[in-house]
Amino acid sequence: MLQQSLMADLVTDVPAAVRLQNLVKTLRQHFHCGAVVLLKKEDEALQPVAMHGLVNEALGRRFVVAQHPRLATLMASRNAVLFEPGSSLPDPYDGLLAEQPGNAMPVHDCMGISLYIEGQCWGVLTLDALTPGTFNDQSTVELQRYSLIVEAAIRVGLLEQQVRALRQGQQQTSAGISSAPNQDSEIIGKSQTLHRVLKELHAVAKADLPVLLLGETGVGKELFARELHRYSIRSGKPMIYVNCAALPESLAESELFGHSKGAFSGATSERGGRFEAAHQGTLFLDEVGELPLSIQAKLLRVLQNGEVQRLGSDKPRKVDVRIVAATNRDLQQQVRDEHFRADLYHRLSVYPLPIPPLRDRGDDILLLAGHFLELNRSRLGLRALRLSGNAELALKQYRWPGNIRELEHVISRAAIKLISTGIDPNSISTIEDSTLDLTMPVSAQAQREELNDFTANGAADSLQLLSLRDAVEHTQRQSIRQALIAENGKWNRAAKRLGVDSSNLHKLANRLGIKQ
Numbered sequence: 001m002l003q004q005s006l007m008a009d010l011v012t013d014v015p016a017a018v019r020l021q022n023l024v025k026t027l028r029q030h031f032h033c034g035a036v037v038l039l040k041k042e043d044e045a046l047q048p049v050a051m052h053g054l055v056n057e058a059l060g061r062r063f064v065v066a067q068h069p070r071l072a073t074l075m076a077s078r079n080a081v082l083f084e085p086g087s088s089l090p091d092p093y094d095g096l097l098a099e100q101p102g103n104a105m106p107v108h109d110c111m112g113i114s115l116y117i118e119g120q121c122w123g124v125l126t127l128d129a130l131t132p133g134t135f136n137d138q139s140t141v142e143l144q145r146y147s148l149i150v151e152a153a154i155r156v157g158l159l160e161q162q163v164r165a166l167r168q169g170q171q172q173t174s175a176g177i178s179s180a181p182n183q184d185s186e187i188i189g190k191s192q193t194l195h196r197v198l199k200e201l202h203a204v205a206k207a208d209l210p211v212l213l214l215g216e217t218g219v220g221k222e223l224f225a226r227e228l229h230r231y232s233i234r235s236g237k238p239m240i241y242v243n244c245a246a247l248p249e250s251l252a253e254s255e256l257f258g259h260s261k262g263a264f265s266g267a268t269s270e271r272g273g274r275f276e277a278a279h280q281g282t283l284f285l286d287e288v289g290e291l292p293l294s295i296q297a298k299l300l301r302v303l304q305n306g307e308v309q310r311l312g313s314d315k316p317r318k319v320d321v322r323i324v325a326a327t328n329r330d331l332q333q334q335v336r337d338e339h340f341r342a343d344l345y346h347r348l349s350v351y352p353l354p355i356p357p358l359r360d361r362g363d364d365i366l367l368l369a370g371h372f373l374e375l376n377r378s379r380l381g382l383r384a385l386r387l388s389g390n391a392e393l394a395l396k397q398y399r400w401p402g403n404i405r406e407l408e409h410v411i412s413r414a415a416i417k418l419i420s421t422g423i424d425p426n427s428i429s430t431i432e433d434s435t436l437d438l439t440m441p442v443s444a445q446a447q448r449e450e451l452n453d454f455t456a457n458g459a460a461d462s463l464q465l466l467s468l469r470d471a472v473e474h475t476q477r478q479s480i481r482q483a484l485i486a487e488n489g490k491w492n493r494a495a496k497r498l499g500v501d502s503s504n505l506h507k508l509a510n511r512l513g514i515k516q
Ligand SMILES: Nc1ncnc2c1ncn2[C@@H]1O[C@H](COP(=O)(O)OP(=O)(O)OP(=O)(O)O)[C@@H](O)[C@H]1O
Pocket: 186, 187, 188, 189, 215, 216, 217, 218, 219, 220, 221, 222, 223, 224, 287, 326, 327, 328, 368, 404, 405, 408, 486
């Protein structure tokens, strides 16, 4: 009976991801268990690719095998393994079964099996239940048998991928099991919004045009730049990173274009710059809006001529680089304000690509939260770290002005706070919404909207009750937090952004209680 359902899942003409999803669902129903998860091996970790019965955020987690003894046991065996209900080994999904969202319970019954494709370990299949006695020896025999069908489904998916790649005239990988070379993206997320951007990014990657990545702070522009390079025809050559905001004007020219011996005091030897290092590859100009005007002029000349001259040398050197730039500023506005050269802007923005903010990526918020929860769990030596239902809701409703970087900090802060309350690291630790500290309206627009909501609710009178001093301090606190988020916690840069001296900012932050 199960065999028939599984075979039906296997032959149905649906995308590979849906086929695998159907298979795990069918297995869950058959074994009457809480969760079935299919995990793919990626380097030293296992990542869920299909699951049924776990909370959503689990899909974003990467389980490092060495840190999860049950997964390590499964990987080490070619046969199905049953873990006794009394097993003291922690289960990677403790507290993550969706069946009991409000009541974090350790998993009781667990079994699984490693999966092999063309002689190589591809990943594992795990089955978990909260009710002891759900699985027995007979279940492992069945699992062993049905795992062959799961392996067949994976193989079908890979073959489909290869056929698609062949049709597109792409080069194939040799063994055929690692699929397209760039499958294992570092970019976490499954939303339609992200999917659309990645599709566009992969298409423009092949075109070898200059690309300008636009987006709010913390949306992951650097990750997208790396993905672009990996998908480009230059992927075999280096991608060189330049943070334009961290480039002092006095050093920028020699950093970018190199220098000859004796070009300036301290230039004790001849050295090529970042442009030459990126020859035949990609040069990523991060925070390009921060480039001083004098350097903008020199950069433009190199882009026009396709050659660089090392500082102190008059010998031109041909360079073939693809420029990918990124900014969280409104570059067009900067051009209007004459802070950015219009001609350089047009050269860089041949293909502008907006990267969507986190608040527009739906459930990706939870997937990313899962990823950061697992990182913190491992870093802090906890058995299990999860979100309460209300905490999940709060994360989904928040505006995320600092985007993924802010989410990462929120989860890390909450995990540390939880530890400081003296929790037992061997139990299941749950982050409640009250620990999340999501009170920072950051963008001016967000602040305006909040104020509008506030007045629309008839609360303006209570606003007037604030003393002038309280109102000033409130605004100061918000501006400082906003600048710190935008500058990734760097006080010097936040001070620059706020137009105040760095030591004054430290003093003010101390007085306002932002900094202890
Ligand atoms: N989709 C994603 N999956 C996993 N991690 C992500 C994702 N997007 C961003 N991150 C992580 O969030 C952090 C911020 O990303 P990144 O530095 O690329 O942002 P940015 O857009 O360049 O920000 P800024 O404009 O402030 O420089 C990094 O640690 C990055 O690895």
